Amino acid sequence: MTTTTLRELNGFDQAPAVLADSTLILIDYQNTYTQGVMELDGWREALDAAAELLGRARAAGAKVIHVVNDGGEGTPYDIRAEIGRIHPRVAPVEGEPTVVKGKPDAFLGTGLDRLVEEAGNDTVVLAGFMTHMCVAFTAQGAFLRGSHVTIVADACATRPLRTAAGEVTADQLHRAALVTVHDLYGVVVAEGSQLL
Template structure:
C-alpha cells in the first residue's frame, strides 16, 4: 500500500480541526431533484440527501445562518429552476428566512452575493453540503478558501457520479468521490466524514 504524502494543510500548519456548526454558516449547495433521476442521477444520492436533512435540522435548531444555493441551467435543461427537475429537494427545502441564491457557475461565490451576505453577518467559517462533490462542492470550497473563509465539508452529505478519464478508463462514482474529497482535504477544506461526527457546541 502506498504511503500518503503529508497534506498541504499539515505542511502550512492549518491542520484538520473542523469548524463548529454553532459559529459557522451552513451552505446547502445544489440539493436539486435533477440529481435523483435521469442523466444526472448520482450514486448514493438518497443517503446523501438524508444526511443533508439531518445537518439542516441541527443547524436550524442551533439557529445558525443557512444559505441554499440553486444552480440555474436555463429553461429545458436538467437545471431548470422553473421546473420540478431543478427544484430543491423537499427534504431540504428552504423555510422562511433562509435565502436562496441562484448561481450559474460551479463556484457558489462567482457572480452571486454569497460573499457579501456572509461578510455582512461576520461569518468566517462555512460548512458545505450538497452536490456534486467533484464539481460544485469542491469549487465552492476552493473559492471560499481563496476568499479567506475556513470551509468544512461534510462528506456524507455529498455525492457524485462515474466519469470517463482522458485515457478512456471509467472511474467509478466511489473513485470520483474519494478523489474529490482527498483533493479538497489536501488544502482547501477540513473534511468531516459523517453528520454524527460533527461538533455542534
C-alpha cells in the same frame, strides 16, 4: 504510507467547524440529481445525511444558505421547473436565502460572498451535489476568500464518469474530490455528527 497535506505544511487549522459558529451552505440539492440523465449514485443516502445536517444546523442557530444552479429553460437545471427545484427534504424555510449560480464556484458572480459576510463569521460548512464539481469548486472559492471550510462527506454525492483517460466510479470520484479539498482547501469530516 503517510503523507503531509498542504494544510499541515502551511499550519492551517485542522479542526472541523462548530455548527453554531458557522454558515451552512447547501449546494445544488436539486431534483436534477435524483432522476434521469443526471441521477447520482447514492443520492438518497446523501440527502438523508443532508436533511439531518440541516436539522442540526437549524437547532444550533447556524446561518443557512441554499445554492441552486440555473441552466436555463428546458435543461435539467431549470429552476422554474420541478426538475430544477430544491428537493423538499432540504428546502429553505423563511429567513434562509437561496443563491442562484451559473458556474461551479457558487461565489463566482453571485451574492454568496456578501451573505457569508453578513452572517458574521468566516467559518463555512459545505455539503451538496456533485462532490467533484460544485462542492469542490465552492470549497476552493470559500478558501480563496479567507473562509475556514469544512465539508461533510456523507452529505455529498456524485456520478461515475468515462473519459479518454479512463473510467472512474462515483465512489472513486467522490473520494478523489474530498482528498483534493482535504489537501488544502478545507477540513473533511465523514459525517455531520462529527460537528459539535
